[in-house]
Amino acid sequence: MSKAAPATLDSLKQKFQTREARIGIVGMGYVGLPLALLFSGEGFRVTGFDIAEEKVETLNSGRSYIVRILPEQIQAAQKSGFCATANYAHAAEMDAIIVCVPTPLNEYHEPDLSYVTGTIESLAPFLHEGQLVVLESTTYPGTTEELVVPRLESGNRQGLKVARSADDSGIHVAFSPEREDPGNDTVARHDIPKVVGGCGPVALELASAMYGSIFRRVIPVSSPSVAEMTKLLENIYRCVNIALVNELKQLCMRMGIDIHEVIDAAKTKPFGFQAFYPGPGLGGHCIPIDPFYLSWKAKQFDFHTRFIELAGEVNTAMPYFVIDQIANGLNEHAKAIKGSKILVLGLAYKRDIDDLRESPSLTILELLRDKGAKVSYNDPYFPTVGRGRHYDLNMTNTPLDDLSQYDAVVIVTDHTTYDYKQIVEQSRLVIDTRNATKGIISDKILRC
Numbered sequence: 001m002s003k004a005a006p007a008t009l010d011s012l013k014q015k016f017q018t019r020e021a022r023i024g025i026v027g028m029g030y031v032g033l034p035l036a037l038l039f040s041g042e043g044f045r046v047t048g049f050d051i052a053e054e055k056v057e058t059l060n061s062g063r064s065y066i067v068r069i070l071p072e073q074i075q076a077a078q079k080s081g082f083c084a085t086a087n088y089a090h091a092a093e094m095d096a097i098i099v100c101v102p103t104p105l106n107e108y109h110e111p112d113l114s115y116v117t118g119t120i121e122s123l124a125p126f127l128h129e130g131q132l133v134v135l136e137s138t139t140y141p142g143t144t145e146e147l148v149v150p151r152l153e154s155g156n157r158q159g160l161k162v163a164r165s166a167d168d169s170g171i172h173v174a175f176s177p178e179r180e181d182p183g184n185d186t187v188a189r190h191d192i193p194k195v196v197g198g199c200g201p202v203a204l205e206l207a208s209a210m211y212g213s214i215f216r217r218v219i220p221v222s223s224p225s226v227a228e229m230t231k232l233l234e235n236i237y238r239c240v241n242i243a244l245v246n247e248l249k250q251l252c253m254r255m256g257i258d259i260h261e262v263i264d265a266a267k268t269k270p271f272g273f274q275a276f277y278p279g280p281g282l283g284g285h286c287i288p289i290d291p292f293y294l295s296w297k298a299k300q301f302d303f304h305t306r307f308i309e310l311a312g313e314v315n316t317a318m319p320y321f322v323i324d325q326i327a328n329g330l331n332e333h334a335k336a337i338k339g340s341k342i343l344v345l346g347l348a349y350k351r352d353i354d355d356l357r358e359s360p361s362l363t364i365l366e367l368l369r370d371k372g373a374k375v376s377y378n379d380p381y382f383p384t385v386g387r388g389r390h391y392d393l394n395m396t397n398t399p400l401d402d403l404s405q406y407d408a409v410v411i412v413t414d415h416t417t418y419d420y421k422q423i424v425e426q427s428r429l430v431i432d433t434r435n436a437t438k439g440i441i442s443d444k445i446l447r448c
Ligand SMILES: NC(=O)c1ccc[n+]([C@@H]2O[C@H](COP(=O)([O-])OP(=O)(O)OC[C@H]3O[C@@H](n4cnc5c(N)ncnc54)[C@H](O)[C@@H]3O)[C@@H](O)[C@H]2O)c1
Pocket: 026, 027, 028, 029, 030, 031, 032, 049, 050, 051, 052, 055, 100, 101, 102, 103, 115, 118, 119, 122, 136, 137, 138, 139, 178, 179, 180, 181, 182, 285, 286
């Protein structure tokens, strides 16, 4: 196993420019794998690290486990030297290592940083002087300095410290938030500006050089904490605004006003307004979770983040609101949820992706089942749904035929593969939580 020779600041910067630098990416998930392909596509030799042996095996055999990543993309990367490994000893061969491991909440709704600390503890023994380590996982301000730096220093076999100035030798450490929006191809990945905060000016310069070789614009900030907080501000902004439209949707329904028509009109204002859309609740690994990293950290400063708590309250109540609307819709047909045959359309937390994490559809399925409905689902991305951290379902995908057999069809995720006109025509009652049936006129539709 050949160790990368210690690089001086200039020589490492040069290696980023010439694409000779070897890049290690830890965590081959929804963030890490696309990032690996991005670096590989730009001519870097990339090694993907993951503890999940089956992912390593799948990637090394040129296959993919993420729907929007094609096997051909993995194979093309392999031709440029991409490979995956579960062996952290290979970290010694890298010039830069980017960490993209999960940052979930634990059962008490507190930050679970065990993936980050576990990764850093595994990496630390193999690191050598002059390497760059960047954390990309979303987390509260202070994580890089308080959790990453001490573990890198105490776990390093060579006793290296984190370099703080141009005169220091050691490991360079930075934080750079991931801003990917899965399923959104309107902005090319390299056009999304990359925010970077370093533990000292040299780390900042190196991380900026690395990302500058891929991304068109790098936004340097004064510290890792500023970069960590930037990501949380972005996600809290979304979470709070989604809660706002979810609440106003409920008011609009009572007032007989179509919230979507209101949003469409409001977004014609060329300044001071950004459109957010209501739905059945929040999903995904980011928006329902990240804000609570900050509210947890805020308590250390004797501070209560009321907007975050309120937005969380409104957003988590949305699946229950959907259940009420299903009950209302069925009531119009003199039926109850108990005993009714209900089909849930779309499980993913948003359209056209194969990600089920924190999806409101899971709560909706469980609530319907617990209330005695004969519930089934259709989602082209999930042949089965089993158990997860917060749900226990044992269901199989139902084909989309004979929709007239259902008392209600509930659109939870508006995948573009669905033919909504046909769905409305064939169904007896459609509960539309996404405005997917926009423009279709039918008294069978209950939009909520
Ligand atoms: N998914 C998104 O859209 C998105 C967007 C922006 C930011 N983020 C953030 O990026 C981070 C990663 O999210 P993700 O969606 O890619 O998660 P993911 O669960 O899809 O992938 C994480 C990967 O890390 C691996 N892993 C876990 N512990 C490991 C360890 N000790 N060593 C090596 N590999 C390990 C897992 O096996 C998995 O393959 C999170 O902090 C998330 O908040 C995610």
